[in-house]
Amino acid sequence: MISRSVRMRWICCFGVLLAAITPRAVLAQVVPGDAAVQAQWFTGSLEAPSPALPKEGILAIEPYVIYTNNTGAYDDGMRHYPVSNDVSQVESVTVLKYGITDRLSVEALPTFSRSWNDETSFIGFGDLPVELEYRFNDENNRTGAPSVTAALGISLPIGQYQRLRTPLSGQGSGAYLLKEGLLFQSLFDTPDHHPMRFRVYGAVFEPLGDVSVEGISVYGTTFGTRGHVSPGLSEQAGIGGGYAIDQRWVLALDLVGNHAAGYDLHGSTATSSSFHAIGANSSSVSLAPAVEYNWSGNMGVIFGVEFSAAGRNTSSYVAPQVALSMAF
Secondary structure, eight states, X not given: OOOXXXXXXXXXXXXXXXXXXXXXXXXXXXXXXXXXXXXXXXXXXXXXXXXXXXXXXXXXXXXXXXXXXXEEEEOTTSOEEOOSSOOEEEEEEEEEEEESSXXXXXXXXXXXXXXXXXXXXXXEEOOEEEEEEEESOOOTTEESOOEEEEEEEEEEOOSOOSSOSSGGGOOOXXXXXXXXXXXXXEEEOOTXXXXXXXXXXXXXXXXXXXXXXXXXXXXXXXXXXXXXXXXXXXXXEEEEEEEESSSSEEXXXXXXEEEEOOOEEEXXXXXXXXXXXXXXXXXXXXXXXXXXXXXXXXXXXXXXXXXXXXXXXXXXXXXXXXXXXXXX
């Protein structure tokens, strides 16, 4: 299980981020939701997860179409440099969420993508995250006080990760990943009645065991290689905000940080020579500005672009995307 030090680090992180976006005067005296806040329609933002659904029986569907173009990479010193055979990808990601009770929801996130470069292309499914979300308090129609949603889930390793034709065809990790996450959502009104919504979130992803590898894999192994790998712990934290121009139009922005510990690989080559490899730790920071238009409180569309702002031992990219949000 995740160590107490990791848990405490996330708790401290949430506290700092929440304090940074929540005015003390609002926290001191929570005001019931005003007319502008209750009447406002929101869809986004692009990257921040949403709280557990507010009512039993609600089905929410949000299909994304994402085009990602690699623009280079960051080295261990966070310096950016160009790379040859840059990879492009078109990905379909669908958020499926169902309200089991007024506080408990289940969510699945199937993905399907096509990746290509100047030499080859590949089509396939990615790993499948499934999670339960529980909302501890219902503050979605109140100004200032945050709703709190906890998530517990697992990522099912259905994407190809070994015995690949080329490294480009890898779409999964091969590992079962346990997710533990928290999400805070708060609404605020402004003096000129342009409501704002903020989401502060974080999650830890812990591999539940080692992964066997054979041949070309996403872990850098080559043809004829056999072995096993211990994937590293990964973490994510972010802030997503929306500013209402009017009831239908909203400006959104996300700031997302990711960190992943390197893998530990033991194996043998095609000539039976044993080897040991350790993957480098990686991190990234990205921004995602977007615009959303809402036909109602149950249907809207959001379109924008996510792009890397900084990184370490990872690729840089630009990813325009669009999503349709529907609730029934």
